[in-house]
Amino acid sequence: MDLQALEQELKSCQSCPLRGDAIAPVGWYGDPHSPIVFVGEGPGGVEDDYGCPLIGPSGQLLDKALWAVKMTRDRVLTTNVIKCRPQNNRTPDIAEADFCAKMWLERELEIIQPKVVVALGSVALHFLGNPNMRITRDRGQWFRTRQGFDCIATYHPAYLLRLTGRQLVAAKWDVFHDLEAARARTLQLAPDCKLMSEEKTDLFKLFKKRVNDYL
Incomplete structure (x- = not known):
């Protein structure tokens, strides 16, 4: 199975109660042959509206951070642990993350076979690492996922949006250095890959707002 076939299967998923609160599942975006994959926690309202992961305020901040370390969204792949937006944009719990990710994320990664995975935030870290790991x-720190991929965790951009002052400055530098490390490891393992285009990817030009009767 390739990602296109998996995406068609995802569209009809009704396997858990989260589907009832979302317009439709949100899959992934980017280069399916990319050696690096970024894994967030789950779609928010903007992501649910447009059917694209990390397109809202968090995604726009991620785009800026990637640009700073010479990566663009069209040259990497972004996805989430949870595919359907939880009601009121709440953080998915570990049981929900485990159920959904075993059904979809693990299959995505099995198809893509990335050299490097970046866990964005605690939900992704708990699944890709283990529930005892803490983002703070x-x-x-580098670790190996259950599927054997090199993985590094950093703060989710949504966390940065909640910070101010010195905490924000310190956290932004942490993310910058983590993304630099991820890029360096990727180029070490896949030296011929191109991780940056000449311009940032404008996701709102590529995706149109979905309607509530999407499926």
């Missing part, structure tokens, strides 16, 4: 303690 373990970010910036």
Whole structure:
């Protein structure tokens, strides 16, 4: 199975209650042959509206951070642990993340076979690493996922949006260095890959707003 076939299967998923609160599942975006994959927690309202992961305020901040370390969204692949927006944009719990990711994320990664995976935030870290890992303690540290991929965790951009002052400055530098490390490891393992286009990717030009009767 390739990603296109998996995406068609995802569209009809009704396997858990989260589907009832979302317009439709949100899959992935980017280069399916990319050696690096970024894994967030789950779609918010903007992502649900447009059917694209990390397109809202968090995604726009991620785009800026990637640009700073010479990566663009069209040259990498972004996805989420949870595919359907939880009601009121709440953070998905570990049980929900585990159920959905075993059904979809693990299959995505099996198809893509990335050299490097970046876990954005605690939900992704808990699934890709283990529930005992903490983003404040373990970010910036390399580990191997259950599927055998090299993985590094960093703060989710939504976390940065909640910070101010010195905390924000410090966290932004942490993310910058973590993304630099991820890029360096990727180029070490896949030296011929191109991770940056000449311009940032404008996702709102590529995706149109979905309607509530999408499926």
